Amino acid sequence: MAYRVIGTSAARADAWEKVRGRPIYAGDVAMPGMLHGRIVRSPYASARIARIDTRAARALPGVAAVLTAQDVPRNELRMELPGRMAEATAGAVLATQPVLAADRVNFQGEPVAAIAAETEEIAAEAADLVEVEYEELPGVYDPLVALEPGAPEVHEGGNVLRRWHLRAGDVTEGFRRAAVVVEHTYRTPFVDHVYLETETGLGWIDAEGVLTLRVSTQVLEHFRDVAEILQLPHGRVRLEGAYLGGGFGGKEDVTVECLLGLLVWKTRRPVRLVFSREESFIGHGKRHPYVMRYRTGATREGALTALEAELISDSGAYAALSPWVLFYSLVTATGPYRVPHVKVDATTVYTNNPVASAYRCFGSIQTCLAYEGQMDALAAALGMDPLALREKNFLRKGDTLATGQVMETEPMIAQTMRQAWAGLGERRAPGGPIRVGRAVAASFTPYGRMCWTRDSASAWVGMELDGTAVVRCAAPDVGGGQTASLCAITAEVLGLDTDRVVAVGRDSHFTPRAGTTTATRQLLMSGNAVLAAAREVRRHLVAEAAALLEAAPGDIELADGRAFVRGAPDRAVPMAGVVRAATANGRPVQALEKYDAPWAPTIDPVTGQGKAFNDYTFGSHALEVEIDEETGRTRVSRLVACFDAGLVINRASAEGQLEGGAVQGLGYALMEEIALENGVSRNPHLLDYKVPTSLDAPAIETILIESGHGLGPFGAKGLGEPAMTPSIAAVANAVSNAVGARMTELPITAERVLAALRSTT
Amino acid sequence: MTLTFVLNGHPCTAEAPAHWTVLDLLRDGLSLTGTKDGCGEGVCGTCTVLADGRPIRACLVLAAHVRGRALVTVEGLETDGRLDPLQTAFAERGAAQCGFCTPGMLLAAKALLTEDPAPTAQEVREALSGNLCRCTGYAKIVEAVLAAAPGRS
Numbered sequence: 017m018a019y020r021v022i023g024t025s026a027a028r029a030d031a032w033e034k035v036r037g038r039p040i041y042a043g044d045v046a047m048p049g050m051l052h053g054r055i056v057r058s059p060y061a062s063a064r065i066a067r068i069d070t071r072a073a074r075a076l077p078g079v080a081a082v083l084t085a086q087d088v089p090r091n092e093l094r095m096e097l098p099g100r101m102a103e104a105t106a107g108a109v110l111a112t113q114p115v116l117a118a119d120r121v122n123f124q125g126e127p128v129a130a131i132a133a134e135t136e137e138i139a140a141e142a143a144d145l146v147e148v149e150y151e152e153l154p155g156v157y158d159p160l161v162a163l164e165p166g167a168p169e170v171h172e173g174g175n176v177l178r179r180w181h182l183r184a185g186d187v188t189e190g191f192r193r194a195a196v197v198v199e200h201t202y203r204t205p206f207v208d209h210v211y212l213e214t215e216t217g218l219g220w221i222d223a224e225g226v227l228t229l230r231v232s233t234q235v236l237e238h239f240r241d242v243a244e245i246l247q248l249p250h251g252r253v254r255l256e257g258a259y260l261g262g263g264f265g266g267k268e269d270v271t272v273e274c275l276l277g278l279l280v281w282k283t284r285r286p287v288r289l290v291f292s293r294e295e296s297f298i299g300h301g302k303r304h305p306y307v308m309r310y311r312t313g314a315t316r317e318g319a320l321t322a323l324e325a326e327l328i329s330d331s332g333a334y335a336a337l338s339p340w341v342l343f344y345s346l347v348t349a350t351g352p353y354r355v356p357h358v359k360v361d362a363t364t365v366y367t368n369n370p371v372a373s374a375y376r377c378f379g380s381i382q383t384c385l386a387y388e389g390q391m392d393a394l395a396a397a398l399g400m401d402p403l404a405l406r407e408k409n410f411l412r413k414g415d416t417l418a419t420g421q422v423m424e425t426e427p428m429i430a431q432t433m434r435q436a437w438a439g440l441g442e443r444r445a446p447g448g449p450i451r452v453g454r455a456v457a458a459s460f461t462p463y464g465r466m467c468w469t470r471d472s473a474s475a476w477v478g479m480e481l482d483g484t485a486v487v488r489c490a491a492p493d494v495g496g497g498q499t500a501s502l503c504a505i506t507a508e509v510l511g512l513d514t515d516r517v518v519a520v521g522r523d524s525h526f527t528p529r530a531g532t533t534t535a536t537r538q539l540l541m542s543g544n545a546v547l548a549a550a551r552e553v554r555r556h557l558v559a560e561a562a563a564l565l566e567a568a569p570g571d572i573e574l575a576d577g578r579a580f581v582r583g584a585p586d587r588a589v590p591m592a593g594v595v596r597a598a599t600a601n602g603r604p605v606q607a608l609e610k611y612d613a614p615w616a617p618t619i620d621p622v623t624g625q626g627k628a629f630n631d632y633t634f635g636s637h638a639l640e641v642e643i644d645e646e647t648g649r650t651r652v653s654r655l656v657a658c659f660d661a662g663l664v665i666n667r668a669s670a671e672g673q674l675e676g677g678a679v680q681g682l683g684y685a686l687m688e689e690i691a692l693e694n695g696v697s698r699n700p701h702l703l704d705y706k707v708p709t710s711l712d713a714p715a716i717e718t719i720l721i722e723s724g725h726g727l728g729p730f731g732a733k734g735l736g737e738p739a740m741t742p743s744i745a746a747v748a749n750a751v752s753n754a755v756g757a758r759m760t761e762l763p764i765t766a767e768r769v770l771a772a773l774r775s776t777t
Numbered sequence: 778m779t780l781t782f783v784l785n786g787h788p789c790t791a792e793a794p795a796h797w798t799v800l801d802l803l804r805d806g807l808s809l810t811g812t813k814d815g816c817g818e819g820v821c822g823t824c825t826v827l828a829d830g831r832p833i834r835a836c837l838v839l840a841a842h843v844r845g846r847a848l849v850t851v852e853g854l855e856t857d858g859r860l861d862p863l864q865t866a867f868a869e870r871g872a873a874q875c876g877f878c879t880p881g882m883l884l885a886a887k888a889l890l891t892e893d894p895a896p897t898a899q900e901v902r903e904a905l906s907g908n909l910c911r912c913t914g915y916a917k918i919v920e921a922v923l924a925a926a927p928g929r930s
Contacts, residue, residue: 027868034876035864035883037811037851044810210911212815212823212877261813261877262911293816495875495912668871672913676874679914702820702909710902710915 020575021508022730025668028500029514030259030493042232042258043216043290050218051080053272053279053289054139056129056146057299058121061333061368061695062155062168065119065148070129073145078138080283082146083130085118088278089247093270095336111335113371115245115274121150122170122333123370124696125298132279132287155368157695159330160307162365170333170366177331178339180346182360182624184418190322190357194313197322198393202308202386203761204744206330206690207683208297209375210707213261215271215291215300219280222254226525227277230256234263234492235532236524238270242277253277257522263494264680265374268534269301269336297700301336301373302690304329304364306345306382312390318398318405323355323418325386327362329372329379336373338364344379344462347628350418351387352429352460353409358418360624368695374534376680377737380461381744385762388457388745393758402749403437406430406458420625425725428660429634432721433458436638439656439717444640452653453754454640457745462629463536463734464727467616473541474528477506477549478606479557481599483577483591485510485550487519490527491542496736497669498538502546504665505729509550510557511574512591528608536633536734539665543729544611552607557591560598560605564589614727631727633738635659637678637746639714643754645773648766650751651714652682657742658719662726662733673735674718681743683708689763782843785853799835799843800824803850806840811851811880815909822908825881826850832888832907851880854887862925863887872921874912882908886922895928 033040070082085091095111117126129146133139155170156162162175169175191197217231229242239255246253260267276289291299306329313322327345331338342364349360395402410433411417413426433456446452465471475489487506493499503517510517521527530542554574561579562569571582580588598605619626639655657674664670687706691698699705726733748759757772781790784807793802803809803826815823817836824835827849828842854861863883866872873879882905889896889904896904901922902915910918923929 025869025871028871030876031868031871031873034873034879035851035860035867036855037809037880039810041810041813041877043814046805046808210909212821212875212909212911213813214815260875261815262875264911290814293818293821495877497874666871668917669874672871672874672917675914675916676912677914680911701818702816703818707909707911708914709906709909710919711906713902713915716914716916 021504023664040259047286050286051132052136052139053287054131054143055127056143058126061124062153063150067149069147073142076142078134079142081132085116088115113334130275159365162367175366177364180362185357187322187357187359191313193321195316196397197313199311204306204382206302207688209264209266211262214296217272217276218288219276220286228254232260234267238273239524245274255524257492260494264376268374294700301371303375304372308386310386318408320355320409322357325360329364331364332369332371334371341379345383348380348383352411354415377741381741384459384745392749421627427634432658433636435719436636436656436658440638449645451643451754453750455749455753456638457742458636459742460632460634461738461741464540468618471613473530473545474610475545475549476608477553479595485517488527489530490522491530491538492533501665506550536737540728547729548609549607556605561594633733637742639746641750648770655714656717660721660723663722663731671718673739675716677739679708679713681740685744685747783847793840797840799838802840823881825884866921866925870921872917878910
């Protein structure tokens with residue numbers, strides 16, 4: 017089918033505002049009488065709070081409030097998506113966190129007091145005047161140590177937060193049938209999202225007494241959390257979503273919302289709260305470090321027979337979304353392969369390290385490092401071509417995942433791998449001290465929530481009297497073009513140019529609830545909701561136009577902002593005329609629709625069997641690295657990303673996801689790590705925590721396959737998270753290829769490369 | 778203190794406390810919020826503006842520095858309602874995703890193209906290497922700068 021708008025690289029409406037530097041972010045608006053917020057945080061990772069004295073801070077002129085735990089009406093933030101997550105928890109998950117620590121702190125950066133003052137400077141001075149007396153307590157900073165008997169308990173009841181298990185076939189039998197078995201342990205560090213905009217919000221109380229927060233958040237539904245901690249009716253708290261200066265999962269959990277809401281509610285004045293870069297580093301959820309022990313077996317011909325894995329993730333001091341991140345790891349543990357005999361045990365553990373939670377790929381990137389490392393290790397052990405080995409074992413239509421889920425459409429994984437590899441072109445000849453390595457990594461990543469969560473999104477589309485369309489949908493835009501895609505879908509269906517479709521913002525109370533911009537779900541969920549609403553609006557328009565043009569509705573077409581009779585383009589009426597006629601006849605053209613994701617029962621908590629996710633995005637990276645033998649420095653010289661997008665909504669946006677995901681992954685693979693010493697960060701600054709610059713990023717080729725197999729609008733899949741999944745495995749495999757030893761620990765620093773080079777000579 | 782300088786082509790007089798940075802002056806004093814604060818310590822480049830044509834980190838430079846100089850911020854790239862070719866190229870080529878690094882990127886690129894109207898891709902990468910972007914992987918940003926380079930068309 018030919019589309020007019022869908023699939024083009026049309027410039028996004030928000031981009032025209034962004035290149036002008038116009039205020040669209042949460043921190044760009046000030047209000048009269050606005051106070052400035054500041055948070056006092058624990059410098060210790062594990063300590064008892066013996067005493068807090070706020071008198072000096074409160075006495076400072078210009079200070080409006082100094083709040084501590086006793087000022088929070090219900091000092092307990094619950095880490096749960098509305099009513100749905102508990103269903104799959106076999107045991108009790110302690111998933112609460114105080115807004116302000118009362119008598120004990122469990123991680124460095126934990127909020128202890130919240131201040132509001134007339135200026136930023138006064139707020140900072142007041143923070144220095146808050147006296148907190150800490151008594152350091154023994155802590156635990158390694159998840160393996162935390163599992164040992166007698167380890168200090170972070171919370172009562174032990175350090176195991178959640179275990180998941182996956183069982184398929186008989187893994188003992190599977191290894192008996194294997195001719196070769198490879199075994200490696202893979203390790204990944206804590207890493208930070210490093211969005212350029214730190215956590216930011218502005219709050220005020222509006223005319224109806226509703227606490228209103230304009231926040232940089234991926235989750236407008238956090239208005240409920242604010243209402244709960246303030247013990248207000250949910251309807252009394254409203255969240256307005258600003259455009260985000262990046263999210264990547266780091267603005268999925270509550271960031272400023274509760275602290276900001278508390279300050280506004282107590283002072284009854286507008287308050288702005290912006291985390292400093294250092295606070296951003298120590299104050300929000302990180303990506304989980306993993307230790308992954310993998311054993312994989314295959315026949316002499318290269319058919320996988322068994323996979324056994326033990327996954328341990330460091331949840332840090334609180335639960336946040338750790339159980340669910342770990343669940344994604346469980347489901348993706350085998351990779352996109354047919355493995356008849358599987359045993360996976362996964363555990364997430366409390367420590368006094370930073371809280372770990374959602375970060376792009378949500379647990380499915382660590383496992384990719386392991387399963388793709390294993391595939392290259394197996395290929396080496398078998399003397400097989402790594403691509404041929406993968407191809408022999410890739411999931412095909414009708415195959416089942418280890419969870420028992422049947423692949424209902426053809427996974428395009430082999431195509432993505434072959435095309436990515438072909439894109440690399442000729443191998444660069446090594447020269448001087450430069451070693452060249454190249455490799456592929458194939459991956460699969462869920463898009464959309466777990467099936468049992470009954471995910472749903474709503475959207476409203478309506479026509480104005482001038483023939484323009486309005487889209488109302490509370491889907492936060494993290495910068496990936498979420499809003500523009502919803503407008504493009506509407507424009508496509510209604511035969512309008514994109515500049516005749518306007519989205520009016522994202523708001524918990526004024527726009528229909530669309531759910532979170534997380535889990536690569538917005539195109540699937542809100543995209544389908546908007547598609548349904550736009551189609552309903554189209555039905556109204558066609559019926560009205562048919563009456564006006566004295567034709568059968570089946571003969572009416574909508575294009576170029578008008579309605580006309582098919583085959584007789586002169587018999588036409590402008591869209592504005594159709595809308596005016598409908599409105600005059602008492603039939604305003606508008607529709608509110610919702611999309612419900614297909615449901616499946618909760619997976620079996622003992623065996624992991626069941627349909628965990630409705631669908632997956634398949635994709636591969638192929639890349640080449642150059643390694644300086646003398647310094648150990650690794651440079652990615654070329655990268656090709658190939659994904660099955662299902663269908664491309666906006667080409668530039670889709671390519672942008674692939675490019676950005678790849679480079680974020682290169683940082684994770686080669687340079688990024690939160691350096692902790694007993695839970696305390698040694699590098700909470702961009703000077704010491706390095707992310708890729710334009711000089712680190714390679715030339716990237718992107719290839720988008722359009723199978724039409726997706727569950728999203730017009731057959732689209734999601735790309736946001738999948739775009740990053742194969743990155744770290746591809747780098748590790750390429751470096752391994754160059755040095756002749758398996759790189760199993762991130763980041764792959766020059767020191768580690770040199771050590772590997774020495775081990776092989 | 779009173780500061781007299783040229784802001785985006787127009788004479789400007791502003792009052793600023795002595796401890797203010799250029800970033801404070803722009804965002805808080807003059808309500809020009811296009812210039813962003815990403816780290817406050819001169820690393821991320823989101824606060825890049827031009828002073829006498831040279832890129833500076835507005836978060837590190839004291840406001841007093843602008844005295845007598847010509848300052849250009851993202852709000853001043855447009856002339857007579859016409860966007861700078863860099864702005865158009867960024868929007869049309871998907872170089873702005875979340876957009877938070879965009880103002881600083883645009884000004885770093887503007888300084889480069891003023892000095893060298895026909896840079897190579899590698900020269901663009903070098904000129905932008907002090908401006909972090911976490912969304913785009915830099916690919917479309919480099920493409921957009923090359924497309925807007927007057928000497929390359």
